[in-house]
Amino acid sequence: MSSPAPRYKRDARLPHQEVQGQAVVVAPARREVHEFDETATFLWSALSRERTVAELVEALCEEYEVDAEAAERDVREFVSMLEEKGLVVRA
């Protein structure tokens, strides 16, 4: 039996703000500041609730005219970066 797909959620403790349509996220412990483009901002916003990669891909495809395969690749890459930087946690 395969294990359920991991669910991700942004770390609610991290400071963030949307500046001229782009999400800015501060990671004080690492002394880092991240700024996202429009698509990444959309995904960051979606991650205010627990989401699987599949759910994020679906949301992205609904919002933008984007090929599902490319969307999945981009979402996986983005979520992996968020996890590596400590910006999201697994629910």
Add this chain to the structure above:
Amino acid sequence: MNGCAILQDLNARAYDGCIPLNVSLELTLRCNIRCTHCYNFDRDEPRPAPGAELSMEELRVLMDDLRRAGTLFLSLTGGEAMVHPRFWEIADEASSRGFALMVLSNGTLLTEPACDRLASYGSLWAVSLSLYGARAETHDGITQVAGSFERTMAGARRLAARGVRVGLKFVLMKANALEAEQMIAAAEGEGFDYSIDPTITGRYDGTSGSLSTRVDAQTLERLYAGPLRSLITPGPADPTDDQFKCNCARGNAAVSSTGEVYPCIATPLRAGSIRERSFAEIWTDSPVFRWIRGLRVADFKTCAPCGLKSWCRRSPGPAYLLTGNYTGIDPWTCQEASIIKSVAAP
């Protein structure tokens, strides 16, 4: 872009777009030390009748308003912010709203439990502590509280041990100027960030007793030839309007302990009160803020024709506190520019 470049870019965009990215929130004017150079009021005299500090409910409404207006970095300051009886509740509220929190403090209340709690905030960007000497005798002479140096340094070390970013803010004056190099060496030795500045301003209450603590010209020249040399960053001789102005009322704002909204915490030029209008309304519509945003170099009548602009570290605060004129000058700043030029381009 790395984090520093992103912050620079953000501040530039905040300036261009008039987004209050950085806000100082003065929680109280009360303080547990009595610095001789304090810019609030003369702490050796009876305190001027204080207005009522913002209530928790007013602070909550303000914080919600700031979030909507675009604020990311919120600095809790004073007086001494940590003497506010509801400091922790305020910090909790700010933290839960998504602000990157900064605490500006004298550090004397940074006990082990206080440091534990501060370090527990995932939103805490930095703690900035004022330090006025390399030796306890010097620092305590300025704060007029025995033991304050030891308590501040202990607090700084406790925070650093918990992974909190600590910045030491050195204000140079007559009483500590000769210790500047030791102060820098101590900060570097312990791995603290630091800033150092010889600017002393008049006070919010209009008194100017603080100015007697300033270093004299000869000392200032020695400082700029030595420990302050890194502050010498020549600017353009003929700056554009945007190069000449600071981030006041563009990317920066301040709210006083009684709800007055200022262009920055160092310049208490009243743009409105959040007890009368929302922060957003004041930010957008205040005639004072619109005037500041529209200023051009030519409006600074004394500065515009001055040949020292490349070397000048002018900011509106000292000029405003001394003269009541935002575009005016503090002659001390002019003298400082002249000294910087003589050191950098003799």
